[in-house]
Amino acid sequence: MAENRTGSILAVDFGNVHTRAVLIDLVDGTYRPVGYGEVMTTSSFPHGDVSVGLERALRQISRGTGRQLLRSDHTVLSPELPDRSGVDSFLVTTSIGRPMRTVMIGLTRAMSVDSAFRAVAGTYVQVVETITLEDDRDESAQINAIILSRPDLFFLVGGTEGGAQTTLLQLAKRAVLAMRLMADDRRRLVLFAGNSEAIPQIRELFSPYAIVLTAENVRPSLEQEQPAQASAQLASAYDSVAEQRGAGFDRAAAGSALGVLPTAQSYSLIARYLAQVQGSALALDVGSAVSTLSAAIGHHSATTIRNDIGLGHSAATLLEASGFDRVRRWLPFVVDDNELLAFALNKTLRPGTLPESLRELYLVHALMRAGVEMLVQTARPLWTDEANSSPDAALPPFRMIVGAGAVFANTGRPGMSAMLLLDALQPVGMSELLLDGNALIPALGALARVQQEAFVQLLDAGGIIPLGTCFSVSGQPRAGKPALRVRITLPNGEIVKQEVPGGTLWVYPLGLGVRALIDVRTVGRGVTIGGKRKFRREVTGGTAGIIFDARGRPLPLALTPAERAGQMPAWYAQATGDEPRLIDPEWLQAAPAKKDTGQAEAAPKKGRQKRRPATSEKELEVEQRAKEVQAKKVRKQFSSGEPDQGDAQNGDQQAKDEVDELRNLFS
């Protein structure tokens, strides 16, 4: 797209919980954000229409800037008028709703289909069915599978350039037949990124039933892979599907320069840009329904999206995916499966709520840390070979780390946000931590497509908030013994010296934009900062300050809740400068076993139900086993999505039998 140095730009991102708008304009010849609006997204009840939220967000900006942004028909006023009302450019991104349900069709899994999976990694795609030549189902079964998966998009790949087309076209005909048999008359999307010589036949086959998009062959030869163009076409397809989805997107995006773009691509773009400047970057967004991790090392970049990891709508699926124990190991108190699951389920019911008690705060943060661990595990195989030498190895050094999403941005405490990023990603060496506190990244990503100058100027002007530089210790420093010796030379010549004991964090409050010279030495065998024992750098302060993380890598989380009850509150206190918030000793008691209270017994007024504690080891074992059986049953239901009545009944019976068996054993 030709780049014009136009005036005002309005960028709006529709998230599953929040709708955020930013007005960008030229101030003294430089692009700057001049107004923000943030409201709850209105895609669900009672509005079912995102344009209501858009209007509210724009009214906030109008109130702050005095500029009229809406027409009388409630659409965005564009272009900008001489009285400064309206905007020259309007951009829309979203991560709302379900991903595009996609049927992947290709010749072989190990070749083109593998490349196609990499192409879809950067957008909100859920591959609901994969059809290849290796598929041993008969044609009826394949067609039924396609139809039952209710796809929005068919993504066809296969065939090297100049290679044979017959088999590919046979598979394509199967997809056409499935389309013809589908009950609704919706025109689906077909993206073809295979042997380019087959494009005319593919168009002819699908055109009566679908909108056909084409892209470069994702696997032009056995050795070569080029998923980028297919990835860009998937973004266009997403726009089209987002509009079909309803929820007022057609109205909200009317006048948008590029339609509706997937938010995730913005994180990829930011990571790539920062890596170009600084060598490597990681952008992490933990949303309510979806989480995204974009890594860029040199010229290589990879984006991973998990639709089952989120802290609101996807809290229960996160718990299911990560497992209860992975979450529990981040908690400084005892919690049973039932409480964890109830907490996650209640988060899915009210995704926009905030943790109000200390216990809830730890639960949310534990879910986040466990979810990000999973996300990193999924993402690492896509990184460079050197960066992914071993999945158990520490993270490769990333010079820039950007955190986004309410869990980081809405703490109101920069130190806490920084610590959460450190805990979740466990970076090594020296990293700049950044926070997308105003949710500017989605806007920047869209902006980069139309106005790169504005993109660069906004980033350079601190559009993303610097939390500060962090020096992270690798190895396992001895707790309580000096791990780092730090010397900070401030601009006025004043020198600050500090010894940082192993197992702790130390934050020096170097203000935003203030530069200081840092000399840091590690103490102890095997303790380094990114492989170095001495470091000397001039750094700039941030909202958190300069952070010295002497806890070690991997993070030496204590093995028992009681030990973590001493460890974790201290970390929060060190990161925020607050007094430690101590864990209630009662929280360290094992949850008493429970029984069905029936109707004679009233539930307690609030908090968890009080039950007669199990009195003997045998009873405890029986109850523990019973809980495991029940938890297994609930987990099974989550993994299967919808309950199967037969299965549920069988499962019930089996669970009852198992519990009865144990009771008999100990009676």
Added chain:
Amino acid sequence: MNYETYFPEQRHLLPLTIFRRDRLLPVDATGGIEVARGDRVDLHTVVARGAVQAPFTIVEAARQLRLRRPEQLDDLLHVHVGDPVQQGELLAGKNGRRKRGVRSPITGTVVHIGDGRVILQEVGENMVVEAGVNGHVVDIRRGRGALVEGIGAVLQGVWGNNSRATGTLRLEPSDGFGRISREALDSPYHNAIVVTRRPLSQSTLQVVHEQELLGVIAPSIEPELMNDALSSSAAILLTEGFGSQRMSTFSYSFLSNLEGRQATLDGIQPGVLEARRPEVIVNVPLQSGERPPAPRNDLTLHTDMQVRVTRGNFAGNIGQIIGLLNNPIVLDNGLRVHVAQVYLVTGETLYVPLENLEVFG
């Protein structure tokens, strides 16, 4: 987001309002609409009738008949597109040469013939969508159903078990759910939707099953019983969430006032793509010409407003806003957020993050 620009979560608890609700076939079903715009509907009026898309079977007829060219099949067909067929029925073959015939492997319908193949579709599961309320049709949703407008009381909950029921609203007996019996001919629990203040337990669900109750409105359920709730034959609505919270007096009083009326419990299971809420709707008779207000969906927080706390140790409590702070404060857990000062009906005063307040409008 401070209180001036914050639009809190709203959950209806309206004694008399105008409501509009879509009554639709599931997305994987096809069918026809049985009403027209402007039609009056009652609780059991069928709005749409349809069937879930059933599986297909491809019969390679030309190949089975060893035909050289697929077109040759046309002269040998015994069925046409749209014909119903029984399992074993002859689809194609030469007259008098029964052994060479191609027979239908399923009972269903012929949906496609071409390229030497006959494609059959099994018979789909039939379903009907009822209006569930007294009102009139204000719009038609092509191929899916209708938008119905009615007048009545609405209480929205937080979770449902994906089931709908229409029945008489009853409160649980004062001596417990276990006392419910529909054996007596004059039992009030025939075709009843029962309200309980206590969390659903295994024994409650057992009573629901044994007494064939149509629905239950309860405050909460332990997650380990969720499977049982999902497979229950009754429609279930939770007003508070998962765990062991009791129903607020506010919600209970609201439902008590509607006891004995016909109610529709729509146990919608929430999800990221689900724009509807689980709810119970009760038609309330009106004097002719009376028209209550529609719900206001643009409420912002203000002092004296009645709110429900949705998180923390006081989750489920009802209170009144007595102060709205301009600047964020640090909570006991260390977060710094915008809050409202809320006076609870139980006498406590607390600071609650704006995001954790729900209003009833």
